[in-house]
Amino acid sequence: MRGGGLRAYAIAYLLFLYAPILLLPVFAFNSGTIIAFPLKGFTTEWFAQMWGNATLRRAMLNSLTIAVSSAVFATCLGLFAARASTRFAFPGKGPIMGLIMLPLVLPEIIVSISLLVVLLGIGIPLSVFTVILGHTLICMPYAVAILTTAFSSLDRSLEEAAQDLGETKLSAFRLVILPLVMPGIISAMLMSFTISLDEFIIAFFLAGNEPTLPTYIFSQLRFPKSIPMIMALGTVLVAMSILLLTVAEYFRRRGVARTGQKDSGGFI
Template structure:
């Protein structure tokens, strides 16, 4: 918000008041991150300021400890597979909702995005009892299915937004040239909506990678993920290794945000008429 040269005194007061409130809110959100990062480099096992020394030993523990490495591998595996499944299902659902008109379309759309609205603890409790009946508790398949359901709404929303500017005449032109629906999708539709699809996939992966409540309810010892390892570490024996893992998650989130911003700008360029 830029202050105009001819602004009145009241507008100037409101402008600087708004900047002060916004800055205070931003500082409130960033301050925990600024506290966590230095603690991950502490040379002792105590979480206190001032730091007694600088060391990478806690990062070495995260990358060399069997427990931490297994948790990272589980998070990467479960996140990747669930993101792939959520992207495939969410993209198909978004295309169906965008290109078809039928009674109850709004209800179907609300049902698809309901995992974003329903409190996660309620979803986790329901999944626990449902998986207990079919034997999917403490299994990788059960956890992947649960995280797929949590990540799919993000794909539906991002792909639906991308499809709003899609020209359906391109699909008709492709069909008139003899292309079947599958060829049309991969050769015409997918390249144009790819930024939205990739953005949704990244959101789905981040959702799975960061999720801990469903893991606590449905996962077993073999499916221990990085967030659950951090959660258990806080309860049992808190060390700077947890801060090191948190710092790695912060760096991972920054990389995702950078990629999403790049995709957003690329999507804007593709949708901007020449």
């Protein structure tokens, strides 16, 4: 096996990446009330506690509402942006696409505070809806990035061939382009959903009195008593994230296979 030293380093690095996450299930099933070694015994009490918590259920419902809405909106807007940027030349393309992609490099604190100031200024009450506005904004660049990859791997003459064979621009898009970028659309939705579900800062500032999962977790971190339940919640969330990402990866690969390209790998 080549690169023995490098391989050992890479595996150690993966362990460093996963170490904190691996602790989650360890303490989620530990019957001790404080998060420390040695472990006490096995319990599912924290999961039961989590299940019976009404605020948590409300937070979960809010988070799912926000994540689904943001994923749909961000992906729809992303479709427009990706289609325009891969297929058309138009004046001001650089600055326009730059503004759409800007949230990728802007600290979320700036995005959320400035949005908060404007929303309060024009008198829109903070709610789940305002969080959706913010999350759509920050998920959009990720959707654009994924969809741009999907669109740009398409041969432009496919669309022309469909028109040449008698389809209009619109039906050519529906019959040829849409099926081919569908895996990208699903990927973008799942990615946006995951980002929104995990996002804390914007939800913290824009949700008003409505809890979301991350803001609820944040509020509970101060109470040592709640920590084991948060560990259980974290375990569930991580498992969900991994599941979603695996599904997203599956669709991405299927898209790659379907268009017969070489797999270059990776999400970003």
